[in-house]
Amino acid sequence: MTTPMVEVRGAHKMFGDLHVLRGVDLTVAPGEVCVVLGPSGSGKSTLLRCLNELEVLTGGSVRIDGELLGYREDAHGTLHRLHPTAIAQQRSRIGMVFQRFHLFPHMTALENVMEAQVQVLKRSKAAARAKAVELLDRVGLSDRMHHYPAQLSGGQQQRVAIARALAMDPEIMLFDEPTSALDPELVGEVLAVMKDLAAGGMTMVVVTHEIGFAREVADHVVFMDEGVVVEEGAPSAVIDAPAEERTRDFLSHVL
């Protein structure tokens, strides 16, 4: 069997006394699209943020492509926290797209896509620009390269954000409700880019309420509630023939 791209084992996360993740296991194979469903507050964002160390797990482990995230394990099994620079290096291989885009407002679309290539990957300006131009073209924004985020629609901003993450040549892309902040008529253009990415073989973990997208694109659907995985499997099973009462209840509200 090949090494899973994502392997979460017994993930627990506490915010003070609030127990948000209560033992989550998740395995995502390379090239797989995993859609995470669940009611608001069930811990989906927290799980996603633990996959790139934006939150630190209280218990359990995350491996990305076999590599333990955030720690080095010595021969005795003792964990040593990695230096922030090493953690930053791990993060640079994991792309993340946020609900609220978080583009850098003082930079144009092109500069947004170039920035981390130059600062983190130490690419030359010319190489970064060439890559940024190519990616902005791929997300259909070649005519908006010199616009500032404030001059772009939400759908355009989110596509720039996707291009910005792709510019780092990530091994995996994480999406946290990428279309939830968009006007309904703009959702399609972002989903189209994501479908295109999935078709290109990108490993993706997507938190979304777009059941249609999940049914069409996902290889693997996970339903979370109250910090645990309630049910998972193929979309035809979880979405169309859910075994659990909680899953049925949730789907009846979003469908």
Add this chain to the structure above:
Amino acid sequence: MSDTAHDPVPNRIHARPVPRPGRWIAAAIVVVLAAMAVHGLVTNPKFRWDIVWAYLRDVTVIRGVGWTLLLTFGSMVIGVVLAVILAIMRRSDNPVLRSVSWFYIWFFRGTPIYTQLVFWGLISVLYPTLSLGIPFGPEFVTFQTDVVITAFWAALLGLGLNEAAYLAEIVRAGLGSVDKGQEEAARALGMKERTILRRIVIPQAMRVIVPPTGNETISMLKTTSLVLAVPFTLDLTYATNAIGNRLFEPIPLLIVSAFWYLLITSVLMVGQSYLERYYGRGTGSERPRRGGPRRPRFGRQAAIKASGTAKDDPFLEVTP
């Protein structure tokens, strides 16, 4: 009247404006008062405009302008550098750094600038020698204090260290104004904390930092007139006062100094507006919006209140 056949609005409203006689009366009164003021300025022989004109270009006065500018910009540079350090310390996880920064701001804002300047002038009396070394341990290098800290340096340090306390709060308010999502997005891209601060947070914070810092610079220009407390005696105010006293004509020399302060302030205001436009890029303010709503200015008072080092009282005024 325009050709109604080509008007895209067929039923354009042509109404008479509300009559506003009050406006005309108020304007007339103000114009008359202003004319009286100008008349009083020009015709009153005690203003001695001949002396004003002669001393506007006097060598001592021009040198005074030079020293005043040097003190203003020098102390602002010291202030900005220290302020950024203090603001970053204040955000740090390290409680020692946080407390030191808090204490610095508390101390330098809590005592009058005049007192601080006198103190810096007396530093060579307090500490005749300065040495670099380990506290209570060996000393490596020793200086004569009055050789290293001349009146000019005492004035510059006094102004700069005081200003840093105010600017630190402005910088801190600026850093705090940047959306947390910006840091997260940068972190998710693998940027290091230092890079995030330098490339993402500080450029966005500048939009909030620049306007009040410009105001502080203009304020500093005038605060430099207090350096006689050190005493430093070459700046514009001291120079013009000295000439005025020598001639027994204080008033024309006050006008000379006021003229120069106003001129420099005006130049600074132009520079400030260019800087604001530069750091406002990406927010839509690069497109000139005539008569549009202006961004609220983050003043010294707002920054001080945000700092949590002053009492939470909306009517509290804190000045240097």
